[in-house]
Amino acid sequence: MAGARRRELKKLKRQIYKSRIQQMRGQHVHTTFDDLQKKGASTPTGFFGISSLDTALPNGEITAGAIHEFFPASYNDFPAALGFTLCILQRLIQQKTMQPPSILWCHKLDRTEFPTLPYPPGLSFYTSPTLRLLTVGSRREEDMLWTLEEGLSTDCNSLIIGVNAGTEKIYDFTASRRLSLRAKRTGNRLLLLRPYSAKAELGRVTTTTAVTRWEIASQTSQPVKYINARTPVPGNPRWQVALTRSKGGKTGNWILEWDYETFSFHLASLLADRKSPARPQPRNYPTNTLTTERLYRTGN
Amino acid sequence: MAILSGITKGMSLTDARALSRDLVTEKATPTRDNSRLKQLALWCLRFSPLVTTRGPDDILIDITGCAHLFGGEEAMMASIANHMKSFTLTARFGLADTIGAAWAAAHYAQSDHTIIAEQEQEDFLAALPVSALRLETGITQRLNQLGLHQIKEVLRIPQAPLTARFGTNLVTRLQQATGKAAEVLNPLQQPPDYELRHAFIEPVRNLELISVALGDLTQKMAGLLTAKKKGARRFHLRLFRVDGHMEQISVGTSRICHEASHMLLLFQEKLSSLGAEIDAGFGYDLMTLSAFEIETRQDEQSAWTTSTENLEENFNKLLDRLSNRLGVEQINHWQPAQSHIPERAFKYVTMTTPTASSGKEASNNASRPLLLLAMPTPITVLAEVPDGPPIRFEWRNKQHHIIAANGPERLAPEWWRHDLEGSQQTRDYYYVEDQDGHRFWLYRDGLYERPKDQPRWFIHGFFA
Incomplete structure (x- = not known):
């Protein structure tokens, strides 16, 4: 009898305790929210953390369920384009817009100068070293597109990266439409690295259903000088990033720097000592006129 | 015709031409003959799973437990003979309890179709020449020189002196032919654990019809596997052409599979990707579906929620489809390796490789290239x-x-x-x-x- 009563009592106590906690929690949330409102809370940091760039993106984000295309500006810029793509991937993981990702890396096996698979120890520069990639190689473009489609249509991959460094023959509007429809259904993103030879200037029709299209060129970094060193040390990687298509956003042109310690982008800032010669100075070394915070805007 | 005009084996071409003016000659193509023979042997898989080729012109079929499917031994032999005739091949058939006796029957019997009843191979062999024992020509010649022309004469001699004089080969062959020693038939293809067949009434050339029949077969196979609580990792689809050719399409799965839909999907993808490459010839009259690498299936609880297990299953299905289309070796993930030399610091391994739990995590090293x-x-x-x-x-x-x-x-x-x-x-x-x-x-x-x-x-x- 006494046991039953005790049990009853315990139950009651627990209920009271629970309700109190709930109360406290509710109050807490309420006040903080209020506080934020009063302070005119700063908008949450955007995708890139650079306001001019974030406003140019459609809805300020790398849209889920869509294709995003990346072009190297020239043949030699392939590593830069790949690096930038990986930085985007890291930002996506950081923004928690994605579950801890399972990433499907589809690449076309071609006889190119550049390998199409990343060197895993080097990945830590761009993204978390514990990243798990499933790589799928295909010899023909048809197979690669098929793999992309299959990857997009299952709900077990959150991100698909397609890398084609060789030649592109059959990827066109129809193919991209097919891929986007699949992506839209599952909400997966496709980051597609296309060969530089497929760029519009080289006489190909390149209308695709990509939501954003980027063009990446390497830029000289801001070298770090040490007192005793004969040559300066390369600084953080810098790229000239052009957003040439942004559906519902704006296009533009930026010079970005990737900070691998904080995994964040910065706008490359002005070099104070412009004339400081880097040793050894090559004859036709272009003066670094592009290192500025000014934006080069094109389009609307 | 040629034999009638007196031409024999080993004659020089000029002599033969002299005997018969309108002699048709062909260049010998041993490698091509061999590959054709192999193709024909593969086609014979429709009669039994244990088939192999021997020498330049022999096909061995182990029909143990198969004859009743074709209406008995005689009917089966007649059926095979009919097919061979329709391919315009002249073939001789021998059936016996042992490989040696069957070989002798096919090569040395009076009739083209010889069936030796159970346990009677010794009586049959007795009357044949010693060359019916599949011996090297040297041994046969020496036996003949000693006056041993027929097998019954050899059988009478005790084995020990025979071994001493001619080596172990003669005695082994003798015992194999009479059934006193075992002989292994090394099959061209591994026999399947389960096999289902679907015969078409008319030869079929259309891939769509094959797909339909395949749907049927996969359903049956799934039923069979489910009933026995098994699953398989490899499936073969064999298409037998009426003109003696066999097409084989195989798919593998990363986990044991017993679902008809999954099997069908994998096969259909293979079929559609092969598409034009498949030459249907005059059509297929039989197809079989066989299952390999059978394992007992664990009971799985169907998930309450769309939890990670479901994802896992989807993921495995995706893997299967990718690896069947592109090849298993193209689907990789990477593992760190125990080396500081850059090119050996990691390796890309296939998905089937177990994850080596080497404690070395990829170091957070910014000095390595992308x-x-x-x-x-x-x-x-x-x-x-x-x-x-x-x-x-x-x-x-x-x-x-x-x-x-x-x-x-x-x-x-x-x-x-x-x-x-x-x-x-x-x-x-x-x-x-x-x-x-x-x-x-x-x-x-x-x-x-x-x-x-x-x-x-x-x-x-x-x-x-």
Whole structure:
């Protein structure tokens, strides 16, 4: 009898305790929210953390369920384009817009100068070293597109990266439409690295259903000088990033720097000592006129 | 015709031409004959799973337990003979309890179709010449010289002196033919654990009809596997053409599979990707579906929620489809390896490789490039001797002026490993940036201060 009563009592106590906690929690949330409102809370940091760039993106984000295309500006810029793509991937993981990702890396096996698979120890520069990639190689473009489609249509991959460094023959509007429809259904993103030879200037029709299209060129970094060193040390990687298509956003042109310690982008800032010669100075070394915070805007 | 005019085996062509004016000659093509024979043998898989080829012109079929499916031994032989006739092949048939006796029957019997009843092979063999024992010609000749022409004469002699005089081969063959010693038939194809067949009434050329029949077969196979609580990892679809050709399509799965829909999907993808490559000839009259690598299935609780298990299953299905279309070796993930030499610090392994739990995590090392060349490319470099960073280098006919460099990072070779090829010199790695902002990973193989070394420069990787 006494046991039953005790049990009853315990139950009651627990209920009271629970309700109190709930109360406290509710109050807490309420006040903080209020506080934020009063302070005119700063908008949450955007995708890139650079306001001019974030406003140019459609809805300020790398849209889920869509294709995003990346072009190297020239043949030699392939590593830069790949690096930038990986930085985007890291930002996506950081923004928690994605579950801890399972990433499907589809690449076309071609006889190119550049390998199409990343060197895993080097990945830590761009993204978390514990990243798990499933790589799928295909010899023909048809197979690669098929793999992309299959990857997009299952709900077990959150991100698909397609890398084609060789030649592109059959990827066109129809193919991209097919891929986007699949992506839209599952909400997966496709980051597609296309060969530089497929760029519009080289006489190909390149209308695709990509939501954003980027063009990446390497830029000289801001070298770090040490007192005793004969040559300066390369600084953080810098790229000239052009957003040439942004559906519902704006296009533009930026010079970005990737900070691998904080995994964040910065706008490359002005070099104070412009004339400081880097040793050894090559004859036709272009003066670094592009290192500025000014934006080069094109389009609307 | 040729035999009638007196032409025999081993005659020279001129002699033969002299005997028969309108003699038709063909060049001998042993390799082609052999491959055709093999094809025909594969086609014979429709009669039994245990089929192999022997010598230049023999096909062996083990019909143990199969004859009743074709209406008994005689009916089966007649059926095979009919097919062979329709391929315009002249064939001789022998059926016996042992491989040796069947061979002798096919080669030395009076009739083209010989069936030797159970346990009567010894009586049958007795009257045949010794060459029916599948012996080397040397032994046959010596037996003949000794006056031993028929097998019954050899059978009468005790085995010990025979072995002493002719070696073990003769006795072994004798015992194999009479059934006193076992002989192994090494099948061309591994026999399946389960096989289902679907015969078409009319030969079928249309792939769609095959798909429909395949749907039927997969359903049956799924039913069979489910009833026995089994699952298989490999399936073969065999299409038998009316003109003696067999097409085989195989799919594998990463987990044991017992679902009809999954099997069907994998096969259909294979079929559609093969598409035009499949030559249906005059059509298929039989198809079989066989299951290999059978394992007992664990009971699985169907998930309440769309939890991770469901994802896992979907993921495995995706893997199956990718690996069946592109090949298992194309689907990889990477593992760190126990080495500090850049090209050996990791490896891409296939999905079937178990994850090695080597404690070494990928180090958080910003000095490694994003892309690494599988083979370092030699380049010409202008650099200060002995160990200054590069100033200029030429790669792909283009001059790269270096404006910033980080290094050297010195990596000693793995002296404790002797199985390695290539240069085993100390490397100095530099991270350099050229005037256009491209970033490279270069190294000098060998040190100038070591008299034995021969320093050379290589490009090994690219930074973004």
